[in-house]
Amino acid sequence: MRRTLLILLLVTGLLTQAPGFAQSVKITSDERKIAEAITAKQLSSYLHFVASDAMGGRDTPSQGLDVTAEFLKMNLERWGFKPAGDNGTFFQKIELSRDVLDADKVKLQIGSQEYKLGDDFLRLTGSGSVNAPLVFAKDGWMVKSKGIDALSGVDVTGKIVVITTPGIGRSASPRPTGVTQDDLKGPAGEEWADPVTYAAKKGAAGVIVIAPAQANWAGMRNFMVRGGMTPEKLRAVPPEGGPAIPVMVVTKSVGDALFTGETANASSTSAFVLSKSANLSLVTRKDSVWTQNVVARWEGSDPVLKNEMVAVGAHYDHVGTNPNAPGPDKIWNGADDDGSGTVAVLGIAEALAQSKVRPKRSVLFVWHCGEEKGLWGSDYFNKFPTVDIKNVVAQLNIDMIGRSKPAEDTNPRNKDLTGPNAIYVIGSEMMSSTLGAITRETNSEFLNLTYDYKYDDPKDTNRFFFRSDHFHYAQNGIPIVFWFDGVHQDYHGPDDNPDKIDYAKMEKVTRTIFLTMWELTDLKERPKIDKQLPPELTQR
Secondary structure (H helix, E strand, C coil), rough: HHHHHHHHHHHHHCCCCCCCCCCCCCCHHHHHHCCCCCCCHHHHHHHHHCCCHHHHHHHHHHHHHHHHHHHHHHHHHHHCEEEEHHCCCCCEEEEEEEEEEEEEEEEEEEEEEEEEEECCCHHHHCCCEEEEEEECCCCCEHHHHHCEEEECCCCCCCCCCEEEEECCCCCCCCCCCCCHHHCCCCCCCCCCCCCHHHHHHHHEEEEEECCCCCCCCCHHHHHHHCCCEHHHCCCCCHHHHHCCCCCCCCCCHHHHHCCCCCCCCCCCCCCEEEEEEEEEEEEEEEEEEEEEEEEEEECCCCHHHHCCCCEEEEEEEEEEEECCCCCCCCCCCHHHHHHHHHHHHHHHHHHHHCCCCCCCCCCEEEECCHHHHCCHHHHHHHHHHCCCCCHHHCCHHHCCCCHHHHHHHHHHHHHCCCCCCCEEEEECCCCCHHHHHHHHHHHHHHCCCCEECCCCCCCCCCCCHHHHHHHHHHHCCCCCCEEEEECCCCCCCCCHHHHCCCCHHHHEEEEEHHHHHHHHCCCCCCCCCCCCCCCHHCCC
16 A cells, blocks of 8 residues: 555656656755855945935936946956947837926917916826817727727817826826736727827817816926926837827816817717817927846856857936935935845856856846836837847746745834745746756755745736846746745835845845746756746736
8 A cells, every 4th residue: 555655656746756857956055155155234335325325215217227337337347248239239228208298388278268288288298289170089099899989979080189087197098997918909990999099080170178076286297397208119110100199187176168068068978079279389409318138147057058159137216315305314225125136146247156066058148128118128128139039948036035024023014014934926837847946956955945936826816927128038938947035115215225134034035036047047948948938817
């Protein structure tokens, strides 16, 4: 009976191994010694520099971010890393641009009434001048699969489309009630279209968005009068390559004036032509500034495998300085978010440089900028890589690994913060069973931290999978792992400082990630992608 049970257990164990992963992780004493070069003292020293007030919160762009980039570059150079950015440098330069309004050429006039920029209307996007009739188009959306067509029954060619919205966003108006991301399939502009895209495709000359009554007009004004920066090469291309039509948002009171004297109003369930015309002008000029990703390569020892790379990354930016913040502290230092990841990656690089042996595969290090602005740096790197990104076999993303929850902590804002020996792990098995097995087995063979997979769920309502740089690697077909300590009371606040970091925990997590990377570099074959990324995770 025991012999039969033993055979069954052995067979079951073989069957449940990850497909394509026949070897078990065995960490040698030499590998442990290499990882032990990463120390709490070292990480603390680096983090007290990166997250100091002198860096001003490392906004993208900012002098503090640039100084941090130079600090990373200085260390990489002295440790003997190969530059892997642009033109033999450690930097991948990114042009950020924004449209600045020409104040003398901004106008909104409806009938004889002229309105004032800032008080009555704001530029949302686009540029140009137009004097044309107005057409009301409800929320402006088109979704074929749901039978939604806001422009049905009206010709908007050469006209200005007026829409109402419950909230202002990138698409001028959020998705209609009942429409999910899954409904937005097929080519944009054909199977579905947001209000501005649809209006432009139908030949409209401009769009006026009526802000809801509850809109934070003062906040919108502060952001929109000059316009937000965007990586120039990531700017949305106007429909069919045409000009970006002018789009402005007006206050609720201006919107009410648009419908004065009309037989129908903004609650109409169908589109209709208004009796009024508008004369609007949004003329802009481009204002540019540059920032950068920091990119380095540690070459592997195997003459063939060194052409492949394991990528290790973090975002080195944070949200900067807020002069209007209450209290004396105006600098958001971002020690945990993501100073902890920034210096963890630096510590991993230093341990590699000190090692007497090299891994078989190469290791690619990328410190991303602009994560806090919308994952700019990782999006840019994946669309315009400075290396052959098809040779990246996996990406290990480190974003917030420095805080821990003491047993006596009863603060409800820390309820989801991991403890001193725990960390959340996200995405390790979503694309590759081999990567998942390496991640799990390395941890259990080494320090056996508590790997919490609570958020490793396509239906996670926090949407953490979408909220850090690994997302764009996954979209690019590269399997990923994301280490994360959890949201805490100082998240995106002025008290996320270096003195609140649990450096002992940081040391343990960073060493574990280092050895996970090392095991991946020595695999005989790159981790096989044997799973489709869940459909819920394919679009932000």
